[in-house]
Amino acid sequence: MPRPAFDAERVRRDFPLLQTTVHGKPLIYLDNAATSQKPRVVIARTEQYYTTENANVHRGVYELSERATAAYEDAREKARAFLNAGRASEIVFVRGTTEAINLVASSFGRKELEPGDEVLITAMEHHSNIVPWQLICAERGATLRVVPMSRRGELLMDEFAGLLGPRTKLAAVAHVSNSLGTINPIADIVRQAHARGVPVLVDGAQAAPHQPIDVRGLGVDFYTVSGHKMFGPTGIGLLYGTAERLEALPPYQGGGDMIKTVTFARTTYADPPARFEAGTPNIAGAVGLGAAIDYLCGLDWPAVRAHEEDLLAYATDRLSAIPGVELFGTAAHKASVVSFTIRGVHAHDVGTIVDQEGVAIRTGHHCTQPVMDFFGVPATARASFAFYNTRADVDILASAVQKAAKVFS
Amino acid sequence: MADLSDLYQQIIVEHNRSPRNFKKLAHPTRGAEGANPLCGDQIRLEVELDGDRITDIGFQGSGCAISQASASLLTGAVHGKTADEAQALFRAVHAMLTSAPGAPVDTAGLGKLAALAGVRQFPVRVKCASLPWHTLRAALESKAKAVTTE
Numbered sequence: 001m002p003r004p005a006f007d008a009e010r011v012r013r014d015f016p017l018l019q020t021t022v023h024g025k026p027l028i029y030l031d032n033a034a035t036s037q038k039p040r041v042v043i044a045r046t047e048q049y050y051t052t053e054n055a056n057v058h059r060g061v062y063e064l065s066e067r068a069t070a071a072y073e074d075a076r077e078k079a080r081a082f083l084n085a086g087r088a089s090e091i092v093f094v095r096g097t098t099e100a101i102n103l104v105a106s107s108f109g110r111k112e113l114e115p116g117d118e119v120l121i122t123a124m125e126h127h128s129n130i131v132p133w134q135l136i137c138a139e140r141g142a143t144l145r146v147v148p149m150s151r152r153g154e155l156l157m158d159e160f161a162g163l164l165g166p167r168t169k170l171a172a173v174a175h176v177s178n179s180l181g182t183i184n185p186i187a188d189i190v191r192q193a194h195a196r197g198v199p200v201l202v203d204g205a206q207a208a209p210h211q212p213i214d215v216r217g218l219g220v221d222f223y224t225v226s227g228h229k230m231f232g233p234t235g236i237g238l239l240y241g242t243a244e245r246l247e248a249l250p251p252y253q254g255g256g257d258m259i260k261t262v263t264f265a266r267t268t269y270a271d272p273p274a275r276f277e278a279g280t281p282n283i284a285g286a287v288g289l290g291a292a293i294d295y296l297c298g299l300d301w302p303a304v305r306a307h308e309e310d311l312l313a314y315a316t317d318r319l320s321a322i323p324g325v326e327l328f329g330t331a332a333h334k335a336s337v338v339s340f341t342i343r344g345v346h347a348h349d350v351g352t353i354v355d356q357e358g359v360a361i362r363t364g365h366h367c368t369q370p371v372m373d374f375f376g377v378p379a380t381a382r383a384s385f386a387f388y389n390t391r392a393d394v395d396i397l398a399s400a401v402q403k404a405a406k407v408f409s
Numbered sequence: 410m411a412d413l414s415d416l417y418q419q420i421i422v423e424h425n426r427s428p429r430n431f432k433k434l435a436h437p438t439r440g441a442e443g444a445n446p447l448c449g450d451q452i453r454l455e456v457e458l459d460g461d462r463i464t465d466i467g468f469q470g471s472g473c474a475i476s477q478a479s480a481s482l483l484t485g486a487v488h489g490k491t492a493d494e495a496q497a498l499f500r501a502v503h504a505m506l507t508s509a510p511g512a513p514v515d516t517a518g519l520g521k522l523a524a525l526a527g528v529r530q531f532p533v534r535v536k537c538a539s540l541p542w543h544t545l546r547a548a549l550e551s552k553a554k555a556v557t558t559e
Contacts, residue, residue, distance in 0.1 A: 344426070345474070346471075346472060346477075348473035348534070348537065349417075349473050349475070352413075352534060353413060353417075356413050364447070364449055365449050369449075372449070378450075378471045378472070379448070407413070407417050407422070408422060408425070408426070
């Protein structure tokens with residue numbers, strides 16, 4: 001029997017903000033790669049935390065603090081399951097992917113990078129997977145190397161193999177490109193890197209909203225996600241590190257909750273994950289992210305994937321049929337992201353004009369200026385789809401883009 | 410409700426399509442770079458001064474229609490003016506762009522630049538229109554010959 005199609009209209013009702021209007025028109029939210037909307041269960045869970053459980057974690061001996069700690073650690077366990085990590089202690093709560101990468105760059109870099117060592121990234125990284133490595137490389141006298149990509153936006157894997165050298169200390173790669181949508185061959189990348197003894201960090205910010213992640217199946221050493229891109233609150237994210245890797249890392253920030261003993265002469269540090277969670281964490285954010293993960297786990301993922309692939313194919317067809325529209329990022333394996341330009345029309349003008357039709361898309365360099373330079377464009381417009389988007393959304397986008405082309409024709 | 414036709418008036422669309430003085434000067438007296446790092450608009454503006462008078466002006470760069478048209482209109486408006494007159498025009502345009510939508514615009518002396526008034530209804534786009542003007546001011550206030558022609 002064929003699988004029932006994914007009912008996007010039904011899940012839309014779970015997201016209060018999708019019912020809103022802008023400029024008197026229904027909101028067509030197509031900026032999911034920037035941030036996603038939140039289902040009611042996430043909003044309600046966050047409110048419930050503040051109304052019934054709020055206290056500091058890992059500190060009080062009183063009942064309320066135990067409740068808060070239980071909620072916080074329960075969220076960690078949900079995150080472990082979502083990423084298919086082996087142990088909850090391999091999950092560190094952070095502010096988001098940016099902080100997760102900065103944490104690894106700083107702690108791993110200070111311990112492992114020597115002058116002349118190399119860190120390998122790719123041509124399609126988000127600035128958050130470029131700049132932290134530039135900072136630590138400059139500090140340690142190390143060199144940043146970049147795996148190039150094709151005009152379709154696919155990594156040149158032969159070049160990757162060639163760049164893995166004796167001085168390579170770490171490879172940091174996006175799972176899914178935020179500006180091109182490319183899904184990178186992570187398992188292959190990890191296999192090649194590990195064959196040379198090189199650990200791999202994967203920026204999963206754009207992957208987690210589209211699929212449950214299997215960090216053990218992928219074999220990664222570090223994996224990072226942002227809660228707000230996967231239907232959870234802002235200001236919360238996850239760093240996964242294997243127990244062995246996290247155990248070997250020095251602390252990132254110092255403060256409360258990350259210590260075993262403190263004297264003025266000497267401090268000893270807590271085991272992971274506490275070692276990397278200095279200060280009072282974003283407890284409500286973690287609990288809200290746990291609710292988002294519960295929501296995601298309730299979805300029929302094969303059906304979600306088929307739905308998003310249909311949206312990608314339909315949007316690609318509709319937009320490329322408009323005269324003057326050029327698409328960027330045409331990899332064989334893509335997430336539901338469509339980056340495009342209209343000949344003679346700057347992306348910001350496209351953004352303003354489609355906004356008048358209620359359509360929210362991102363315009364600019366998408367924090368990937370090297371990608372824009374590679375394609376020789378100052379900016380693109382980007383429609384990025386989540387499972388709650390529909391073909392009707394694509395139709396409204398396409399007619400709004402036609403209108404933008406007409407204003408400047 | 411903001412009206413697109415106020416933003417993309419014909420004169421704006423036309424100056425974006427065929428920007429005036431989109432050129433590099435052979436002998437610039439002063440110049441400056443301007444950029445909106447968050448949206449990626451970039452402009453390089455050069456002026457040639459004879460004493461205090463702007464005898465030639467050119468800009469290059471890339472950006473949205475608003476920033477390109479604003480730069481094009483700027484070059485036409487300040488050509489032949491003194492630096493002080495150009496500064497006065499900067500203040501008038503700046504006041505117009507940052508005034509409340511719907512507030513009366515004092516178009517006296519603004520000429521074609523009044524077409525930029527529609528930008529007020531689109532607050533996130535105001536910085537696009539003002540970028541060339543800030544760049545002009547930086548150029549006029551830069552040290553003479555501080556900018557090379559490479």
